[in-house]
Amino acid sequence: xxxxxxxxxxxxxxxxxxxxxxxxxxxxxxxxxxxxxxxxxxxxxxxxxxxxxxxxxxxxxxxxxxxxxxxxxxxx
Amino acid sequence: xxxxxxxxxxxxxxxxxxxxxxxxxxxxxxxxxxxxxxxxxxxxxxxxxxxxxxxxxxxxxxxxxxxxxxxxxxxxxxxxxxxxxxxxxxxxxxxxxxxxxxxxxxxxxxxxxxxxxxxxxxxxxxxxxxxxxxxxxxxxxxxxxxxxxxxxxxxxxxxxxxxxxxxxxxxxxxxxxxxxxxxxxxxxxxxxxxxxxxxxxxxxxxxxxxxxxxxxxxxxxxxxxxxxxxxxxxxxxx
Amino acid sequence: xxxxxxxxxxxxxxxxxxxxxxxxxxxxxxxxxxxxxxxxxxxxxxxxxxxxxxxxxxxxxxxxxxxxxxxxxxxxxxxxxxxxxxxxxxxxxxxxxxxxxxxxxxxxxxxxxxxxxxxxxxxxxxxxxxxxxxxxxxxxxxxxxxxxxxxxxxxxxxxxxxxxxxxxxxxxxxxxxxxxxxxxxxxxxxxxxxxxxxxxxxxxxxxxxxxxxxxxxxxxxxxxx
Numbered sequence: 305x306x307x308x309x310x311x312x313x314x315x316x317x318x319x320x321x322x323x324x325x326x327x328x329x330x331x332x333x334x335x336x337x338x339x340x341x342x343x344x345x346x347x348x349x350x351x352x353x354x355x356x357x358x359x360x361x362x363x364x365x366x367x368x369x370x371x372x373x374x375x376x377x378x379x380x
Numbered sequence: 381x382x383x384x385x386x387x388x389x390x391x392x393x394x395x396x397x398x399x400x401x402x403x404x405x406x407x408x409x410x411x412x413x414x415x416x417x418x419x420x421x422x423x424x425x426x427x428x429x430x431x432x433x434x435x436x437x438x439x440x441x442x443x444x445x446x447x448x449x450x451x452x453x454x455x456x457x458x459x460x461x462x463x464x465x466x467x468x469x470x471x472x473x474x475x476x477x478x479x480x481x482x483x484x485x486x487x488x489x490x491x492x493x494x495x496x497x498x499x500x501x502x503x504x505x506x507x508x509x510x511x512x513x514x515x516x517x518x519x520x521x522x523x524x525x526x527x528x529x530x531x532x533x534x535x536x537x538x539x540x541x542x543x544x545x546x547x548x549x550x551x552x553x554x555x556x557x558x559x560x561x562x563x564x565x566x567x568x569x570x571x572x573x574x575x576x577x578x579x580x581x582x583x584x585x586x587x588x589x590x591x592x593x594x595x596x597x598x599x600x601x602x603x604x605x606x607x608x609x610x611x612x613x614x615x616x617x618x
Numbered sequence: 619x620x621x622x623x624x625x626x627x628x629x630x631x632x633x634x635x636x637x638x639x640x641x642x643x644x645x646x647x648x649x650x651x652x653x654x655x656x657x658x659x660x661x662x663x664x665x666x667x668x669x670x671x672x673x674x675x676x677x678x679x680x681x682x683x684x685x686x687x688x689x690x691x692x693x694x695x696x697x698x699x700x701x702x703x704x705x706x707x708x709x710x711x712x713x714x715x716x717x718x719x720x721x722x723x724x725x726x727x728x729x730x731x732x733x734x735x736x737x738x739x740x741x742x743x744x745x746x747x748x749x750x751x752x753x754x755x756x757x758x759x760x761x762x763x764x765x766x767x768x769x770x771x772x773x774x775x776x777x778x779x780x781x782x783x784x785x786x787x788x789x790x791x792x793x794x795x796x797x798x799x800x801x802x803x804x805x806x807x808x809x810x811x812x813x814x815x816x817x818x819x820x821x822x823x824x825x826x827x828x829x830x831x832x833x834x835x836x837x838x839x840x841x842x843x
Contacts, residue, residue: 345418348420348481348483352423352426352476355473355477355480356473360582367590371589371596375596377600378600501790505790508786511779511783511786515779521843524839528769528836529773531832531836532769532791533791536791536828539794539821539824540790542794543794543797543821544797547797
């Protein structure tokens with residue numbers, strides 16, 4: 305995979321996170337309507353989403369790094 | 381990596397990422413909140429797709445392993461390995477997100493619920509799959525051992541499933557694949573299907589990249605062993 | 619007929635070797651008695667009745683003791699290329715596998731009898747009123763266990779991790795044996811009628827059949843080069 309492709313992949317994943325980032329900055333949505341609900345639910349949900357995408361991102365990075373190393377070795 | 385694999389991987393990945401954006405919009409802005417479990421139920425939209433992908437990956441491993449033992453085509457072994465690595469990742473996601481949901485919804489981190497238990501066992505079958513590969517000096521032998529583990533695991537999975545079901549069931553009842561049709565409200569169902577499609581496409585994209593990586597790795601190993609100018613075995617090329 | 623004769627020869631060879639060396643049976647027998655002693659001190663009888671958890675203790679002892687012996691199924695053959703000699707003989711690979719399974723089954727049955735003796739002696743466990751059903755449950759359970767264990771011990775014996783790999787490969791697949799075996803055994807210990815364990819016996823039988831068929835079919839990919 306070329307360097308450009310790798311950057312593209314990383315950028316696209318970053319964009320995938322944006323809704324969550326925006327959410328995190330704007331505080332909890334519809335705080336009035338949901339105020340009665342258990343707020344711990346939000347923490348658990350966000351942790352779950354971050355774990356899931358963190359693991360996937362980790363795998364992508366590991367594939368990209370291994371690809372880079374093998375490609376370099378093959379060129380030599 | 382050959383251009384074909386790279387391009388199909390990239391296309392699938394871009395489609396998958398687009399759907400990931402859609403599913404995040406649906407999950408965080410659009411879908412209605414489940415009444416009894418509250419907001420934490422939204423874990424559902426990654427938990428279930430991850431489980432689906434994990435089991436699909438295991439299906440790929442089993443089929444590729446069986447045909448590999450039959451035809452002894454190197455490419456099938458590489459495909460099985462690539463799928464197993466993805467399967468291991470997605471079982472991990474299921475096993476980590478499940479307890480987070482269960483803690484809020486049921487008040488407990490872990491229950492011996494059949495499908496959760498089955499996923500845990502699937503994780504250990506994948507672990508064994510990688511351990512037999514890494515612990516054999518003769519790589520041909522390791523490939524055959526891993527294929528046997530994949531096949532036996534796949535054949536035993538239904539029996540394990542029946543037995544853990546017999547043991548106990550606490551999990552939310554099936555809400556999509558029921559005889560009367562889906563019992564999930566429409567918007568939740570739409571979100572779930574977007575999630576399923578997004579995860580499937582992403583998995584297939586990563587699977588292709590991992591497969592291409594394995595091919596290059598083996599080509600490299602072959603070149604280092606045999607020296608330059610020696611023709612590569614069928615199915616292995618840079 | 620020829621098939622059975624070849625299998626018989628293999629079983630006879632293993633049984634005679636075991637009777638002469640007594641390596642595995644001594645290790646497994648010693649293990650079971652000592653586990654019985656350890657369990658005695660691990661269980662506080664003022665908190666939990668041994669009878670209430672007897673079936674779990676018995677099955678766990680069989681499984682762990684069995685792993686000890688199964689892990690060494692192919693140990694002798696791996697030395698000095700003895701297995702190459704067996705592979706060169708015109709015996710079908712599945713006969714080779716089934717012969718090993720039967721030899722292991724005989725060995726594990728002996729150990730199981732010892733386990734039941736030790737636990738009834740040490741803990742005064744009541745075995746219930748259906749000896750035949752109990753024998754059926756236990757024999758089918760260990761047959762399935764041995765069928766899986768023999769296949770994977772041939773595999774683990776030829777990896778660098780050796781026997782330490784065996785539990786990781788075998789335990790996840792052993793869940794049906796443990797679930798159906800333990801529930802059936804504890805129901806029989808409580809004196810429930812045989813109709814209560816009917817389904818369990820059938821599932822144990824199904825597991826054993828699947829495990830034997832899979833093992834016989836795949837064994838040659840494990841042992842051949």
